[in-house]
Every structure is written in structure tokens, then in C-alpha cells.
Amino acid sequence: MTKNRRPRRPDVTTVEIVGGPERIEVPLHDHDDRWAATYRDHERRIRDALAPADVDIEHIGSTSVPGLAAKPIVDIVVAVEDITAEEDYLDALLDAGYRLRVREPGHRLVRTPERDVHVHVYERGDTAVDEYLLLRDHLRTHPDDRALYESTKRALLGRQWDDMNDYAAAKTDVIVEIKARARAARGQ
Template sequence: MSQSKPRARRRPDVNDVELVGGVEKRELYLVEHDPSWARDYCTHEARIRAALGDNAAAVEHIGSTAVPGLAAKPIIDILVTVPDITAEEDYLDQLLTAGYVMRVREPGHRLVRTPERDVHVHILEPDDPAADDYLLLRDQLRADDADRDLYERTKRELVAQDWPDMNAYSDAKTAVIEQIKDLARSRRMRDA
């Protein structure tokens, strides 16, 4: 079996997780789906594309706010793919100048957000499996009522608990997310 050649990067990627501002305890709650989320996404997509130009390989609305009918935390998640995550000079200053603030720098992933913390912009490379996973989950939740209901029930159960930060809450959803993605992958293979 041949392996693809590793991507040439301008420099080595970071090795650790840098959480700018440290751990933040936030009130977690869900609200019913709001159609204005799609319009808010479009506003930020235009802002991101204007800031990055061709440095943005793709810009996608992801997460629960991208799924009509799904209750969500009122935080718009956006996926931006860039050719080289280590070439921060190609995208990071531009996003900061556009009004976003740095939150996370970790291997293969950067996250900027609005100062109001109501938009999270996840930055990955196009061939990062996490990028495909975000889209796979979104598309499965859009297409399958049972999976959407399971995910919402799980989120409602978890949001009722006390979490030290939003990352702990997100980690607690991993098992159900993996279950839904496995079903989506099976469907993708069957339909191929």
C-alpha cells in the first residue's frame, strides 16, 4: 500500500495546545433553531472571504447552528480551510484585522472567534480528516431525523450538567458524534 507524500509546510507546526485566555467557564444552554443563524453565517463568510481572498480554500457553516430544526448553543461555527496551517502569516493577521480574536492554537488547528464569543472560526487544512468529519456530521444531521433527534437529546442531557468549561461539554458528546459519523460513513460507502 502506497502512502501519500506528507504536505510540505513552511515550518513545523506547534506541538502543544495554547488556549489564549485560559480555561473559561461559560453558561451552557440550548435554544431552538433560529433561521437568523444562516444569515449570520453568510455575513461572517463574506467577512472571512474578504479578509483571506484566495488563502481560504473553503468556508463552510458547520456545527448545530448549520442544521435546521436542531436546538443549539447560539454560537455559529465556521470551518475555514487554508493550504498550510503553519503559514499563519497568510491568514491569521488578516482574520484578527477583520475583528476576530485568537482563542486556540494547537497541532493542525487554529480557532479565532468574535469578541462576543458568538462565532467560532475553526481553521484546518483541506485534507485534514477533521475538516471532512465536520462536514460529514453536519450533512448527516441535516439528512437523518433519527440522528438529529439522538444528538439533540444527548446535548440536552449534557447541557443540564455542570462542566468546568465548554471543552469538557464538547468532549462528553464524542461517543454519540462518533456513532453518528460511523453511520454516515456506512451510508456513504453503500451509496458509492
């Protein structure tokens, strides 16, 4: 794959959620060291599926932060050269056992049939990847913000949610606040 190549075609313009909204019924669990092992297993599975493509793969989300309670869903971000060239990655991920859940501008989400691993695919250089890593790295090293984030998640999960996406959106204000402190700590 050629670096700095422009997308060969326009990206999708709508949000497609395969299977529609899903009610959230997953409680928080204390941090489990097995989540890191699950990530490593899936990192290998993804690299094998996408070989020989040059992709970046990172463990993100709450399961990537030691000491943070989380829903037992391992989130992984994969950065590909061209998000619109689905033939370069999507079929291979589906063949590796993942199922398509979301197709939206700049982002694809595949997950395991058990729904315990979510793989977020973005184009290399997408700011969303940097944002995930900013939050992860800050929460790993700032216990006060880690505690704030966990208490927010616990309060939100005490409510009824008809769609997991609504729960995720409800965390936005706290995430924005924490990322502002993360940027300040980095001198940005």
C-alpha cells in the same frame, strides 16, 4: 499559493488556549434561521479578509443543521493551504475583528469578541474538515440521529461544566456513533 505545497515550517506542538478554561453557561436554543444569515455574513467577512487566497469555507456544527437545537454559537470551518503559514491568514482574521482563542497542532480557532461565532482553521485536506461535514450532512437528512444528538446535548447541558472543552468531549461517544451510521449510509 501553490497547491500541494508542504508546510514551510513545523507546526506548533502544544495546545495554547488563550484566556484559559471557560465555564459553559450557554443554554440550547431552538433552531434559528438567522444563524444561516450570520454564517453568510461571516463567510463574506472571512473571504474579504483572506483575499486573494483560495480558501474553503463551510458552516458546521449544530447551527448549520435546520431543526436542531443549538447553543447560539455559529461554527465555521476554513481550510487554508498551509496551517503553519499563519502570516497568510491569522493576522488578516485578527484585523477583521476576530480574536485568537486556540492554537494547537493542525488547528487554530478565532472567534468574535462576543463569542457568538467560532472560526476553526485547518489545512486543506485535513480529515477533521471531512468529519465536520460528514456529521453535518448526516444530521441534516436523518431526523432520528438529529433527535439523538439533541437529546444528548440537552442532558449534558443539564450538568455543571467548568470548561466548554469538557462538554464537547462528553459528546464524543454519540458523535462517533452517529458518524459510523453516516459512513454506512454513504457505503464507506
